[in-house]
Amino acid sequence: xxxxxxxxxxxxxxxxxxxxxxxxxxxxxxxxxxxxxxxxxxxxxxxxxxxxxxxxxxxxxxxxxxxxxxxxxxxxxxxxxxxxxxxxxxxxxxxxxxxxxxxxxxxxxxxxxxxxxxxxxxxxxxxxxxxxxxxxxxxxxxxxxxxxxxxxxxxxxxxxxxxxxxxxxxxxxxxxxxxxxxxxxxxxxxxxxxxxxxxxxxxxxxxxxxxxxxxxxxxxxxxxxxxxxxxxxxxxxxxxxxxxxxxxxxxxxxxxxxxxxxxxxxxxxx
Amino acid sequence: xxxxxxxxxxxxxxxxxxxxxxxxxxxxxxxxxxxxxxxxxxxxxxxxxxxxxxxxxxxxxxxxxxxxxxxxxxxxxxxxxxxxxxxxxxxxxxxxxxxxxxxxxxxxxxxxxxxxxxxxxxxxxxxxxxxxxxxxxxxxxxxxxxxxxxxxxxxxxxxxxxxxxxxxxxxxxxxxxxxxxxxxxxxxxxxxxxxxxxxxxxxxxxxxxxxxxxxxxxxxxxxxxxxxxxxxxxxxxxxxxxxxxxxxxxxxxxxxxxxxxxxxxxxxxxxxxxxxxxxxxxxxxxxxxxxxxxxxxxxxxxxxxxxxxxxxxxxxxxxxxxxxxxxxxxxxxxxxxxxxxxxxxxxxxxxxxxxxxxxxxxxxxxxxxxxxxxxxxxxxxxxxxxxxxxxxxxxxxxxxxxxxxxxxxxxxxxxxxxxxxxxxxxxxxxxxxxxxxxxxxxxxxxxxxxxxxxxxxxxxxxxxxxxxxxxxxxxxxxxxxxxxxxxxxxxxxxxxxxxxxxxxxxxxxxxxxxxxxxxxxxxxxxxxxxxxxxxxxxxxxxxxxxxxxxxxxxxxxxxxxxxxxxxxxxxxxxxxxxxxxxxxxxxxxxxxxxxxxxxxxxxxxxxxxxxxxxxxxxxxxxxxxxxxxxxxxxxxxxxxxxxxxxxxxxxxxxxxxxxxxxx
Numbered sequence: 001x002x003x004x005x006x007x008x009x010x011x012x013x014x015x016x017x018x019x020x021x022x023x024x025x026x027x028x029x030x031x032x033x034x035x036x037x038x039x040x041x042x043x044x045x046x047x048x049x050x051x052x053x054x055x056x057x058x059x060x061x062x063x064x065x066x067x068x069x070x071x072x073x074x075x076x077x078x079x080x081x082x083x084x085x086x087x088x089x090x091x092x093x094x095x096x097x098x099x100x101x102x103x104x105x106x107x108x109x110x111x112x113x114x115x116x117x118x119x120x121x122x123x124x125x126x127x128x129x130x131x132x133x134x135x136x137x138x139x140x141x142x143x144x145x146x147x148x149x150x151x152x153x154x155x156x157x158x159x160x161x162x163x164x165x166x167x168x169x170x171x172x173x174x175x176x177x178x179x180x181x182x183x184x185x186x187x188x189x190x191x192x193x194x195x196x197x198x199x200x201x202x203x204x205x206x207x208x209x210x211x212x213x214x215x216x217x218x219x220x221x222x223x224x225x226x227x228x229x230x231x232x233x234x235x236x237x238x239x240x241x242x243x244x245x246x247x248x249x250x251x252x253x254x255x256x257x258x259x260x261x262x263x264x265x266x267x268x269x270x
Numbered sequence: 271x272x273x274x275x276x277x278x279x280x281x282x283x284x285x286x287x288x289x290x291x292x293x294x295x296x297x298x299x300x301x302x303x304x305x306x307x308x309x310x311x312x313x314x315x316x317x318x319x320x321x322x323x324x325x326x327x328x329x330x331x332x333x334x335x336x337x338x339x340x341x342x343x344x345x346x347x348x349x350x351x352x353x354x355x356x357x358x359x360x361x362x363x364x365x366x367x368x369x370x371x372x373x374x375x376x377x378x379x380x381x382x383x384x385x386x387x388x389x390x391x392x393x394x395x396x397x398x399x400x401x402x403x404x405x406x407x408x409x410x411x412x413x414x415x416x417x418x419x420x421x422x423x424x425x426x427x428x429x430x431x432x433x434x435x436x437x438x439x440x441x442x443x444x445x446x447x448x449x450x451x452x453x454x455x456x457x458x459x460x461x462x463x464x465x466x467x468x469x470x471x472x473x474x475x476x477x478x479x480x481x482x483x484x485x486x487x488x489x490x491x492x493x494x495x496x497x498x499x500x501x502x503x504x505x506x507x508x509x510x511x512x513x514x515x516x517x518x519x520x521x522x523x524x525x526x527x528x529x530x531x532x533x534x535x536x537x538x539x540x541x542x543x544x545x546x547x548x549x550x551x552x553x554x555x556x557x558x559x560x561x562x563x564x565x566x567x568x569x570x571x572x573x574x575x576x577x578x579x580x581x582x583x584x585x586x587x588x589x590x591x592x593x594x595x596x597x598x599x600x601x602x603x604x605x606x607x608x609x610x611x612x613x614x615x616x617x618x619x620x621x622x623x624x625x626x627x628x629x630x631x632x633x634x635x636x637x638x639x640x641x642x643x644x645x646x647x648x649x650x651x652x653x654x655x656x657x658x659x660x661x662x663x664x665x666x667x668x669x670x671x672x673x674x675x676x677x678x679x680x681x682x683x684x685x686x687x688x689x690x691x692x693x694x695x696x697x698x699x700x701x702x703x704x705x706x707x708x709x710x711x712x713x714x715x716x717x718x719x720x721x722x723x724x725x726x727x728x729x730x731x732x733x734x735x736x737x738x739x740x741x742x743x744x745x746x747x748x749x750x751x752x753x754x755x756x757x758x759x760x761x762x763x764x765x766x767x768x769x770x771x772x773x774x775x776x777x778x779x780x781x782x783x784x785x786x787x788x789x790x791x792x793x794x795x796x797x798x799x800x801x802x803x804x805x806x807x808x809x810x811x812x813x814x815x816x817x818x819x820x821x822x823x824x825x826x827x828x829x830x831x832x833x834x835x836x837x838x839x840x841x842x843x844x845x846x847x848x849x850x851x852x853x854x855x856x857x858x859x860x861x862x863x864x865x866x867x868x869x870x871x872x873x874x875x876x877x878x879x880x881x882x883x884x885x886x887x888x889x890x891x892x893x894x895x896x897x898x899x900x901x902x903x904x905x906x907x908x909x910x911x912x913x914x915x916x917x918x919x920x921x922x923x924x925x926x927x928x929x930x931x932x933x
Binding site: 012014015028029030031033189191192193194195196198199 | 537538543544545644645646647648649650653656659664665670672673674733749
C-alpha cells in the first residue's frame with residue numbers, strides 16, 4: 001500500500017520581497033525550499049513506512065527545477081519521487097493544481113492501492129490551504145485537515161484515527177481509508193537525511209510525468225483551468241504603534257487605558 | 271688503593287647465583303614481551319594509519335617527550351616530581367646495567383673492569399644522589415595522591431602497587447648498600463665511603479649490628495631487592511607501569527600536523543557504506559593505542575571547559591572508557607558508551623590535547639563519533655542545530671539570513687566584490703558572523719577601513735561567499751562541510767585570488783589548513799597577523815593611546831596555530847597594557863563557542879562564557895579584548911550573564927585599532 005506525499009517547492013518566503021513597482025514577487029537571489037509544512041507530511045509518511053511498511057511516494061507539480069526538492073525526499077527515504085511537470089500545467093491556481101495531483105494519485109492507485117495522501121496544511125507562498133482538500137474532494141477520500149497526531153492506522157480494517165488541532169481545542173476523528181490528511185508542524189520533527197541515503201539519492205531517478213502520461217483535458221489544467229485571477233500582491237503596511245501610558249510608573253492606570261483602547265476599537269467584548 | 275668495590279660481594283658469583291638470577295630476570299622480561307605482543311592484537315582492531323613516516327622528526331619527539339620530559343614539565347609540581355623521579359630511576363637503571371655489564375660479561379669473559387678509580391667514585395655519587403632524588407620525589411607524589419588528594423585524581427589498585435614497589439625497590443637498595451659499606455668501607459675505607467653519602471648514613475645506622483648479622487641482612491635483602499625488581503618488570507603489562515612503553519611509543523607515533531587537522535573523509539569512496547565511528551573498529555589503531563598510553567593524570571580534565579562548567583564531559587574519561595571497550599567489549603556502541611551529552615559538549619578547544627603528557631589525540635575521536643551520529647543517524651545536539659544546518663545548506667550561513675544579502679554590510683564602505691573588480695591586493699573572507707550579526711558587522715567594517723588606511727585594496731565575495739563549514743565539520747557534518755568548502759574553493763579559484771585574510775579564527779584555520787585536503791592552496795592569514803605586519807612595517811599608522819585591557823587567546827588562533835604574540839604586539843602598538851588572565855596563551859579557557867557549539871544552546875551545566883568573563887574581570891581590567899567573532903558573541907552574553915555589565919566590556923581588537931588609526 002502507498003502513502004503519497006504532496007510536496008511543493010516554494011521560494012523561502014522569509015526572504016521574499018515584493019517589487020513596489022510591478023507588484024510581483026522579487027525572486028532573484030531567493031533560494032527554493034520544500035514547503036515547510038510538507039516536510040512534516042514527509043516525515044509522517046516515513047514514520048508510517050517504518051511502522052507499517054507502507055511505500056512512500058513523493059509527488060510534486062512544478063517546473064523542472066523542482067526535481068531538486070523531490071530528490072531530497074529520496075535522500076530522506078522516499079521509495080519513489082514523481083515530478084508532474086509540463087508547460088500546460090503552468091500558471092495553475094489551486095483548482096487546476098488539485099486536478100493534476102488527483103489524476104496522478106489515481107494513476108498511482110491503479111498500480112498499487114493508496115492508503116493515505118499527506119499534504120502540509122498550506123503552503124507558505126500561496127497560503128490558501130485548498131489543494132489538499134481539493135484532492136480529497138476530487139478523489140472521494142476522507143478529508144482530515146490540521147492533523148497534529150496520528151493515533152491509529154488500521155490497514156486491514158481500513159480506518160485511520162487522528163487528532164486535529166483546532167483553535168482552542170483538539171478533535172479526535174476516525175474515518176475510512178483512503179484518507180487525505182493535511183498536517184501541522186506540531187505533528188513531528190522532520191529527520192535529517194543520512195549520508196548514504198543522500199548519496200544514493202543522487203543516482204536515483206526522479207520520474208517525470210507530463211500531460212502525455214496523465215492525459216488531462218487542457219481546459220481543466222494550467223492557466224486555462226484556473227478560474228482564480230490575482231489582481232494585486234502587496235505587503236500590508238503596518239501602521240506605527242503607539243505607547244500607551246507608563247506601565248512602570250502607573251501599571252493600573254495603564255492597564256485601564258489599554259482596555260479602553262481595545263474596547264474602543266471593538267477588539268474586546270464589552 | 272684504587273677506588274672500586276667487589277661486585278656481588280657477599281652474594282657469590284657462581285652458577286648457583288647467576289643461573290637462578292638470570293632465569294628469573296629473563297622470565298620476567300619474557301612475560302613482558304609476551305604480554306606486550308598479545309596487547310598488539312588490541313591495537314590491531316583499529317584501521318590502518320601511517321604513523322611511522324618521517325622517522326627523524328618522530329625520534330626527536332620521542333627524545334623530547336621521554337628523555338627531556340618536556341611535556342610533563344609543563345605542569346609544575348607533579349610534573350617536576352615525575353621528571354626528577356624519572357631521571358633518578360633512569361640513572362639507577364643505567365647503573366645497574368653497568369654493574370651487570372662488567373660483572374657478568376666484560377670481567378667474566380675478558381677480564382675487563384671499568385668500575386674503578388675516579389669513574390667509580392663519580393658513578394657511586396651519581397647513583398647515590400639519584401636514589402635520594404627518586405625517593406624524595408616518590409614521597410612527594412605519594413603525599414599528593416594519598417594525603418592532598420587533588421580533585422578528580424582517581425587512585426586505585428595500580429597506584430598502590432606502583433608506589434609500593436618503587437618505594438620498596440629504592441629503600442632496599444639503600445639498606446643493602448648500607449650493610450655492605452658497614453662491613454667493607456666503614457672500618458677502613460672512609461675515603462671511598464664518602465662518595466656514597468646516603469649509603470654512608472645507612473651504613474652508620476646499621477654499624478652496631480655486627481658483621482654476621484649485617485652479612486645475613488645484606489644477603490636476604492639483596493634477593494628481596496632482586497625479586498622486587500623482577501616483580502616490577504613482570505607487572506609492567508598489567509599496571510599503569512605500561513605507560514613506560516606505551517606513552518613513550520606514543521611520542522614516536524605523534525600526529526606531526528598540521529596541528530589539529532581532522533581526517534578529510536572521502537564521501538564518494540566506492541563501497542564505503544558507513545561514516546564516522548560507531549564502534550572501536552571504525553577508529554584507527556592509533557586511536558586505540560592512545561587509550562593505552564593514558565596515565566589518568568587528569569590534566570586534560572582540569573582544563574576542559576565543558577568539565578569545568580559541570581557538563582558530562584571529561585576527555586580523560588572518554589579515553590578511559592574507550593580503553594575499557596578496546597580491552598573487554600570491542601563490539602560496544604561508542605555513542606552509548608561515551609554518551610551523547612558528553613560527545614556534544616566538546617568545544618574542540620584542544621586544551622586537553624595541548625597539555626596531554628602522553629601525546630593523546632582526544633578531539634579527533636570525539637569528532638569521529640559525532641560524524642557517525644550526524645552522517646549515519648541524522649542526529650544533532652538539538653533542534654536548533656538541525657535548523658542551522660539546513661540554513662547553511664539553503665542559504666550558506668547557519669543564521670538563516672538571505673544569502674543574497676551577505677554583502678549588504680559593505681554597501682557604504684570602500685570595498686567591492688570580486689565580481690565587480692577582481693584586481694585586489696587581498697580577498698577578505700568575511701565569514702557568517704561578521705557578514706550578518708549586528709555586533710560583528712563592526713569587525714568587518716573596521717577591517718576594511720583599516721586596510722583602506724594602510725592603502726591595501728580589499729575585495730570580498732559578497733553573496734558568492736558561503737560559510738566556511740567549520741562549525742558543521744566540528745559537529746560531525748563532514749558532508750555539508752565539504753559541499754560548502756567546495757563551493758567556496760571553486761569561487762575563489764575562479765577569481766585567481768593570491769591572498770586571503772579572514773577576521774574569524776575558525777574561517778582562518780579552515781581555509782589555511784583544512785581546505786588543503788580539498789585541493790586549495792591560496793595563502794591565508796588571520797587579520798591579527800596581517801594587521802600586525804602592516805603596523806610593524808609602518809604601512810598602518812597608529813596613534814598609541816594608553817589603555818588597560820586583558821586579552822583572550824581564541825582557541826583557533828592560539829592553540830591551533832600558536833599565534834600568541836602577534837595580537838599582543840598589536841595591542842602594545844595601540845598603547846595597550848595587558849593584564850594577563852591566569853589562564854592565557856596555551857592554557858587559555860575557551861569561550862564555549864568552538865566545536866560548532868556556537869549553533870547549539872548550552873543546556874547542560876553552567877555557562878562557559880560567564881566563567882571566562884569572570885576570569886577576565888578578576889584581572890581588574892575593564893576591557894576584554896578578543897579577535898574572534900564567536901568569542902565576541904559569547905562574551906557579550908557572558909558579561910551580561912555573569913552580572914558584569916558596566917564592569918567589563920568585550921571588544922574586538924579591530925575596535926581598539928580603529929580608534930587609533932591615522933588615516
